[in-house]
Amino acid sequence: MLWKVLKNNIKKGQILGVFLGIYFGLLILMGAFCFYLDVKPIFEDKSGFWKDEYIIINKKIFLSNTLSQFQSSNSKIPTFSDEEIEDLKKQKNVKDIAKFSVCSFKISAYSDNEDFLPYFRTDLFFEAVPNNFIDINSKFWAWNQDTNFVPVIIPKAYLNLYNFGFAQSQNLPQISEDAITAINLKLNIRGNGKHQTFQTRIIGFSERINTILVPKTFVDWANSEFGSQTNPNPGRLIIVVNDPANKDFFDFLEQHNYDVNKSEINNSKALAFMKIIISVIMVIGIIIVIMAFSIMIVSIQLLLQRNSGNIKKLNNLGFSLKEITKPYHIFIIILFAIIFLLSIISVFLLRTLYLKNISLFGYQTNFIEIIPVIIIGFVFVGIIIALLTLMTTRNVKTILK
Numbered sequence: 117m118l119w120k121v122l123k124n125n126i127k128k129g130q131i132l133g134v135f136l137g138i139y140f141g142l143l144i145l146m147g148a149f150c151f152y153l154d155v156k157p158i159f160e161d162k163s164g165f166w167k168d169e170y171i172i173i174n175k176k177i178f179l180s181n182t183l184s185q186f187q188s189s190n191s192k193i194p195t196f197s198d199e200e201i202e203d204l205k206k207q208k209n210v211k212d213i214a215k216f217s218v219c220s221f222k223i224s225a226y227s228d229n230e231d232f233l234p235y236f237r238t239d240l241f242f243e244a245v246p247n248n249f250i251d252i253n254s255k256f257w258a259w260n261q262d263t264n265f266v267p268v269i270i271p272k273a274y275l276n277l278y279n280f281g282f283a284q285s286q287n288l289p290q291i292s293e294d295a296i297t298a299i300n301l302k303l304n305i306r307g308n309g310k311h312q313t314f315q316t317r318i319i320g321f322s323e324r325i326n327t328i329l330v331p332k333t334f335v336d337w338a339n340s341e342f343g344s345q346t347n348p349n350p351g352r353l354i355i356v357v358n359d360p361a362n363k364d365f366f367d368f369l370e371q372h373n374y375d376v377n378k379s380e381i382n383n384s385k386a387l388a389f390m391k392i393i394i395s396v397i398m399v400i401g402i403i404i405v406i407m408a409f410s411i412m413i414v415s416i417q418l419l420l421q422r423n424s425g426n427i428k429k430l431n432n433l434g435f436s437l438k439e440i441t442k443p444y445h446i447f448i449i450i451l452f453a454i455i456f457l458l459s460i461i462s463v464f465l466l467r468t469l470y471l472k473n474i475s476l477f478g479y480q481t482n483f484i485e486i487i488p489v490i491i492i493g494f495v496f497v498g499i500i501i502a503l504l505t506l507m508t509t510r511n512v513k514t515i516l517k
Contacts, residue, residue, distance in 0.1 A: 134411050135455060138500075141404030142459045142493060147466050148397040150489040154471065170249065170324050174352045176373045195349035200372075204353065209365035211358050215350035216327070217244040217335045220343035221307030225316065228300045240303075242268075244332035245325065249354050252320035259331040265315045266303055269329040272321035293321060307342035325354070416444070416508055424515045431516050441512050445505045456497045460490060 175194035184192070196215070205213055219242045226237040247257070256267045279290040296318055303314040322329065340346050357365065369376055431440065467486065 135451065137404060137407065137411060138452070139455045139458060141401050141407075142455060142496070143401075143462050144404060145398055145401030145496070146459055146463050146489050146493045148394050148401060149492060150463050150467055150486060151470065152394050152398075153486075153488060154467070169357050171355045171357055171376055172325065172352055173355060173369060173374045173376045176375045193351065195351050196353055197349060201353065204355070207365060207368060209357050210355055212356040214246050214249050214354050216352040216354065217332055217339075218348055218351065219243070219335055220339055220345040220348050221305055224304045225301050226304070228302055241328060242330045242335060243327045243352075244330055244335040245354055246332060249325070249356075250329065251322055251324040254319045256317075256319045257331065259334040261337060265317075266330055266334055267319045268316055269320045269322050269325075270318055271326045271328075272323050273326060275321060305338055305342055307344065310342055312342075413504070413507060416504065417511060421515075428516065437509070437513060437516065441505075441509050444508045444512075448501055448504050448508070452497050452501050456493060459493060463489060 175196070177194060181194055201213065201215070204210060223240040223242060224237060225240050227235050250257070250269065252269055254267070256265075257269075259266055275291070275293065275296065282288070283290045297320075299317065301316045303316045305312055305314070336347075339348070366376070431437075464486065
């Protein structure tokens with residue numbers, strides 16, 4: 117009976133507008149949060165598409181540097197000093213930084229007569245970086261003075277250049293990764309009037325670092341034994357950045373004539389852009405919900421004012437504040453329960469659409485990952501219901517005074 121009396125002044129169009137506003141706002145909010153949780157493994161995968169950005173920088177080489185080095189072998193080579201490295205470390209965007217350790221001795225490699233390859237010999241260069249900057253995990257990646265084996269990592273681009281460039285143009289056989297990692301070679305290093313021979317083999321292919329890598333322990337030891345310099349200044353640095361799209365950081369590099377391959381940061385720029393889009397969508401969802409919530413408050417206040425006469429009459433007939441407000445509370449709970457259920461169903465349908473594209477990255481998701489979204493939506497709707505019921509009670513109490 118109470119509801120029959122109190123529902124007379126409810127405007128269906130007004131309620132429908134509030135319903136749609138809160139529904140779409142909640143759908144956008146929950147959908148964006150669900151999408152973020154589903155793509156989060158891609159963001160955090162350090163070896164996948166959205167890996168941490170490792171930027172390799174070097175000093176720009178100008179014509180004056182080239183001419184001076186032609187004129188004198190003792191001319192200054194563009195390298196990074198300790199002060200410049202410290203200055204880079206102080207930049208807010210720099211998460212971590214490491215030097216490329218270079219070899220200051222002669223290196224040559226030649227084939228082992230026991231292998232199926234014909235004999236060949238070539239001069240080489242080696243560089244090294246700390247192990248945590250390398251994108252290859254191998255049990256063979258270690259060296260100490262007690263072993264005669266030196267593991268080598270080469271860029272995958274080198275093998276591709278040979279197979280799809282040099283080999284095809286010269287009518288030579290192409291070499292698979294398995295084949296090249298099975299080839300044993302010998303290294304000869306010499307300097308300071310000494311030389312030594314080591315066994316070596318390619319153990320992996322890096323897609324991050326474009327150089328021939330050996331363990332840093334080997335480079336440090338060999339420089340002290342055979343090198344013209346024990347610890348030469350690095351010509352290149354490898355940097356992990358927090359925000360790859362940070363304009364101030366790249367302005368700093370440009371001002372100091374530091375060169376960086378900007379194509380290396382495309383993935384991270386896309387990642388930063390994706391996070392911005394998700395954040396903006398979630399903010400829009402929250403704004404829509406707040407606006408709809410505000411309209412709901414105004415609508416309830418107007419409804420209560422229009423029903424103020426009926427509310428006072430019911431109170432005079434002996435109905436308590438709790439009994440009078442109960443129909444409004446039930447109406448609010450049912451309304452938001454329907455909104456919540458429709459939002460969950462809509463998010464689930466939306467999720468099935470974009471998961472097909474996420475699977476292209478090789479990532480699999482399951483239903484349990486949507487549970488945090490349901491919990492967040494439930495808490496959010498619960499807070500709105502609590503606020504609206506509290507506000508309704510206070511307004512009715514004000515009318516009855």
